[in-house]
Amino acid sequence: MSHMSSQLDTFAGLAAPACVGSVRAMSSSVRAVASKGKRPLRVGATPVPHAEILDFVREPLAACDIDLQIEIFESFDEPNDLLVAGRLHANFFQYLPFLDDFNRRTGNGLVPVAPVHIEPFGMYSTTIRDLDEIPDCAEVALPSDPVNVDRSLVMLDELGLIECQPARRGVANVGDVRSNPRRLVFKELTSRLLGDLREDFDAGGRSGAGAHVVFLFGNQAMEWGVDTGSALYCDRGNPAYAEYLVARPDNRESFGVRALAEALNLESTREFITNTYAGQVLAAF
Numbered sequence: 670m671s672h673m674s675s676q677l678d679t680f681a682g683l684a685a686p687a688c689v690g691s692v693r694a695m696s697s698s699v700r701a702v703a704s705k706g707k708r709p710l711r712v713g714a715t716p717v718p719h720a721e722i723l724d725f726v727r728e729p730l731a732a733c734d735i736d737l738q739i740e741i742f743e744s745f746d747e748p749n750d751l752l753v754a755g756r757l758h759a760n761f762f763q764y765l766p767f768l769d770d771f772n773r774r775t776g777n778g779l780v781p782v783a784p785v786h787i788e789p790f791g792m793y794s795t796t797i798r799d800l801d802e803i804p805d806c807a808e809v810a811l812p813s814d815p816v817n818v819d820r821s822l823v824m825l826d827e828l829g830l831i832e833c834q835p836a837r838r839g840v841a842n843v844g845d846v847r848s849n850p851r852r853l854v855f856k857e858l859t860s861r862l863l864g865d866l867r868e869d870f871d872a873g874g875r876s877g878a879g880a881h882v883v884f885l886f887g888n889q890a891m892e893w894g895v896d897t898g899s900a901l902y903c904d905r906g907n908p909a910y911a912e913y914l915v916a917r918p919d920n921r922e923s924f925g926v927r928a929l930a931e932a933l934n935l936e937s938t939r940e941f942i943t944n945t946y947a948g949q950v951l952a953a954f
Contacts, residue, residue: 716741
C-alpha cells in the first residue's frame with residue numbers, strides 16, 4: 670500500500686497538511702501540485718450508485734486539498750464527450766466494453782484508471798413473473814448503444830429465447846438474430862427513453878411504449894425503486910462489466926485522478942458499497 674493509500678484510509682479527522690506530507694515520497698511534480706492549495710477535480714457520473722460513491726470519498730479528497738466537483742448525468746451520451754473536450758477531469762459511469770466501443774467509434778483514447786464496482790444487468794417486467802410467461806410477439810426494450818444491445822441479445826440467446834449469430838467484429842445487433850421462435854419485437858431505446866418507462870413501473874403496468882420486458886442496468890433499477898431480486902433474469906457478478914473510473918491519457922497520472930482512484934479503492938469504500946447497497950452492487954477491487 671502506498672503512503673497515500675495509508676493516509677487516505679485513515680481520513681477521519683485528517684488535516685490537509687498531514688495528507689500533503691504523505692505524498693512527499695512521490696515525484697517532485699506531484700508534490701508541486703499538492704502544495705498549491707485546493708484544486709478542483711471535476712468528475713462526471715450517473716446518479717446511483719456512482720455519484721453516491723463519489724460523494725462518500727469527498728472527505729478524504731478534501732484532506733488532500735482536492736475539491737471534488739461531481740457533475741451528474743442522466744444519460745450515457747455526454748460524460749465521455751465532455752471528458753475528451755477537457756470539461757471533465759474524469760468520469761465514472763461505464764464498464765470496459767462500453768469504453769472500448771466509444772474509443773473505437775470516435776478514434777479517442779480514453780483510459781481506465783481503477784475498477785470500482787459491478788452492477789447487475791437484468792430483464793424486468795411489471796406484468797410477467799417468469800420467463801416461460803413471455804408471450805409471442807412480446808416487445809422487448811433494449812439499451813440502444815451497440816455494446817448493451819449485444820449484452821442483451823447474448824443473455825436472450827443463453828436463456829434459449831433466441832439464437833443469435835455474433836457479428837464479425839464480435840458485437841451482435843438485432844440483425845444477427847437467426848432464430849426467434851416467439852417472434853419477440855426489439856425496441857432499441859436510448860437511456861433517456863428507457864427512463865420514460867419509469868412511470869409505468871411505478872404504476873405497476875405495461876409500459877406506454879408497449880414493452881413487456883425491459884433490460885435495465887442496476888443503477889437504473891435502483892433509481893426506479895425496483896429490487897434487482899425481482900428480475901426475470903439477472904447477470905450479477907461478471908467482472909468483465911466492472912464499472913471504472915476513466916480519464917484521459919494526459920491526466921491519468923495527475924495527482925487528483927490518482928488520489929481519487931486510491932480513495933475509490935479503499936477498504937472503507939468497499940464497506941460503504943457492501944453496507945449501502947445490500948448486495949445489489951458489488952465491490953470490484
